[in-house]
Amino acid sequence: MKKVLNRLKNAYMNFRISTKLSILYLFVFLLSMFLSWIVYYNLNYRFSIQKSGELSMQTLYSLKSNITNLLENVDYNSRVILSNNDVQTILSNGQNEDTFVAENRMRTSLTLLINTMPSIESIYVFDNYGHCYGAGRGMNYTLKISRITEAPWYNEVVDLNGASLFRLHANNIFSAENKESSVSMVRLINGTVSQRPIGILLMNISNSALEESYHEIVKKYGSTVILLDESNKYIISNEKISTENVAAILQNSEKNHDDPLILKSGGKRFIYSSITLDYPKWKIIMGIPMEEIDKELALYQRITFIIIFLNIILLLGCIMIFSRLITIPIHKLLESMRGVQKGNFVTVHMNTGADEIGQLKDGYNLMITKIQELLNKIINDQRAKRKLELNILQAQIKPHFLYNTLDAMAYLSLAGKNAELYDALEALGEFYRKSLSKGGEIISIKDEIDITRDYLLLQRLRYGDIFTAKFDIDESVLKYKTLKLILQPLVENSIYHGIRPKGEPGEIWVRVKGDGDRIIFSVEDNGIGMPDDVIKAFQNRDIKESGFGLWETLERIRIYYENDSSYTIKSSKNKGTIITISIPKETVERGGAKNDVLQPTH
Known part of the structure; x- marks a missing residue:
């Protein structure tokens, strides 16, 4: 094997320069094209992932804005209810009001209000005396607790003193047949005159309102959208993924912020990103399927192979001409450069184009010019330094x-x-x-x-x-x-x-x-x-x-x-x-x- 390599080496060394260049160029070209294809594929793959991640984050921010706007609208609607005259009057009078009359007045007012609030599924108002008033969209609402003070979130709502609190299914204080409304907003009702707590307001947000916030996104990209509460429990989603994947996505979001994570779900690969709302601290997870990205990469691979094949054909036809155009000017340039060894810093003059040889000649001439300028500058600086030294001695x-x-x-x-x-x-x-x-x-x-x-x-x-x-x-x-x-x-x-x-x-x-x-x-x-x-x-x-x-x-x-x-x-x-x-x-x-x-x- 060693003898064969030595023979090949000797045969190569005996070739003319143009032949050597042709062989070398062909080898380097094929190697560089192969390496370039690998680098290009990896860069394009990373670029596609990055762009998909950016698209995912942009979509998440848009989705975050939609949900935030929805919750702000619910919060605004709750303020309308809190300031309603009938609500304030009935809750303030308490036991002085006839229960039947109060219920009818309250139900009428809440029904009128809920008809102007398409995102609200039902409204409940609890007074301080154990009464519950409600209105909904044609459903029968049954409480599992006898008094609102038994609700697990009651003390927290009181401590918030009028601020909104969001809970999944209101922590299941309703009977099982009433779980269509997935998210409940709860807040304390203060009297407009006394500014003291006079009741509790509970509003159930409909699933359809939440689904509308991401319906167009899912339709456009075929994405997976998941909304989790503070405890990472599902609020709503168009497709569920494993608990391990959810944990991995959230952990990646905490560590790498906007960087996406690629995971398998249901036998398919998805690019997952997540974002957290400002309040409440819900998490939104979005997954974009990798199928389109893989198709795009396969197309780029085919195009790359075609380009390589055409380049090889063109190279074989032109390589001999190029090698001669290169070697002849090089010999002339080397002859001129030998004069530098004798201390003759003279620029080279020969007819070249704007190709690499011309650039090499221009670079050599620039180097010679710079050397001459530096030598002159050193001499002038030394003269100036000596002159300044004389000046300073005179000034001293x-x-x-x-x-x-x-x-x-x-x-x-x-x-x-x-x-x-x-x-x-x-x-x-x-x-x-x-x-x-x-x-x-x-x-x-x-x-x-x-x-x-x-x-x-x-x-x-x-x-x-x-x-x-x-x-x-x-x-x-x-x-x-x-x-x-x-x-x-x-x-x-x-x-x-x-x-x-x-x-x-x-x-x-x-x-x-x-x-x-x-x-x-x-x-x-x-x-x-x-x-x-x-x-x-x-x-x-x-x-x-x-x-x-x-x-x-x-x-x-x-x-x-x-x-x-x-x-x-x-x-x-x-x-x-x-x-x-x-x-x-x-x-x-x-x-x-x-x-x-x-x-x-x-």
């Missing part, structure tokens, strides 16, 4: 800032304000010591905040009370590292371009906080704001040669964090500006050991 030692600060210190010395002079000297020393940071780019967030505080102290020394600064710092982020001089240029921007032009004292808020794996820097002022064209230029990255300042700071951050940073600028005219910068949390300088947690500088 601004002569005018130093001169103005020294002048202010000279004034403090002449004025004899030694304490203020000492604080200013200490702040100036700390500012340059930490901002220079031995030529390094990375400092702790604590040092960054200290630099900003020192800078603001020196600026207040120069400008007096032209601004006040407030800090809101999340202490948990002080141990992390950051690119230096992020906050100071933002604060400088607020002073020089926000508050000073306003001509009146202003406020600056400096905020630093953690947000997941990010650190958020924010500087806000209530100055004159930024012009719309400047904000638009920042958004479009269209700032040209602005010197050291906000733009250079944002560019320096972008280059250092390799686009893993972001910023937003929000500004309103004469109301102020908020600049927010987001950088990743880092405990070490990029390229260092990740476990080396930075300790705050003291």
Whole structure:
């Protein structure tokens, strides 16, 4: 067997590329079509089940709406009876009324009322003195209990204080020949004047009213519809199923909600779904037969086999032509690609169509172009980084800032304000010591905040009370590292371009906080704001040669964090500006050991 396989392998390897491709394409095509058919069949089967389940749930919601409307209509009818003048008068007078006269009056009123209520089979009214008044549709109604207080649901109705209670067959308080009305609605009757219980109302809902709620659905889909009460007892159904199936359907509904369940019932498969009414907590089960779905799947199978057979015939006729159209351009493309090994990143030019070979050529050319662009970008970014580094070194030692600060210190010395002079000297020393940071780019967030505080102290020394600064710092982020001089240029921007032009004292808020794996820097002022064209230029990255300042700071951050940073600028005219910068949390300088947690500088 092994020798035979080796001979077949050697024979295949000696074929021309076009022949190899033909054999390979045919094998792959047949295998892919077979696998596709299996996947398609399973997906189509699941899709059909899903659609049938969705149809079932839509129908259930419609059925739920029908039954809910029916029960709401019964509830409304009960309110009409409760407010009837004869009912209220007879029940309120109680023993003062002549029994015969009261019964006739009550029966007449109830008969008139029931004729306007097609969904009601019978109505019973019980007073507090043992009397029972009733009216129905030509049936003889006999109670199995002597007083209504003996009914198993009596105390529950009293506790509901007028709310409706639904019970199957009214818990069998009527004689056996009167079970045609399957559901009873019971509620307490309160006097309209005294607002005290004066009786009990019981209304039996006819089976025909319930059947009408799903008659059209059963007729259209041939479905099974089952209505269960709170105890999972049958209220009504057009076909009963086993207790085990009922339990399985309800359990599946609790776990998977709208997902259907496929079960056998009566030798047939059904897709079962269920839903629960809001009140009462009845369950509706609906089963759609699988016969139609199976017929549809069988049709799809036949269509799929026909398509596969036709594709094989077409493939055998065209495979040789396609293989030649593929192999010839590939050879040309490979020859051109060998130049890349020598460092010649030159795009390929050859006549191709819009097929896969053309796409391969376009992809290769795009790759070469992107490589060239990335190389140029790296070179430009390095140049820009070096330029920004020079700019920051120049900004760290601004002569005018130093001169103005020294002048202010000279004034403090002449004025004899030694304490203020000492604080200013200490702040100036700390500012340059930490901002220079031995030529390094990375400092702790604590040092960054200290630099900003020192800078603001020196600026207040120069400008007096032209601004006040407030800090809101999340202490948990002080141990992390950051690119230096992020906050100071933002604060400088607020002073020089926000508050000073306003001509009146202003406020600056400096905020630093953690947000997941990010650190958020924010500087806000209530100055004159930024012009719309400047904000638009920042958004479009269209700032040209602005010197050291906000733009250079944002560019320096972008280059250092390799686009893993972001910023937003929000500004309103004469109301102020908020600049927010987001950088990743880092405990070490990029390229260092990740476990080396930075300790705050003291």
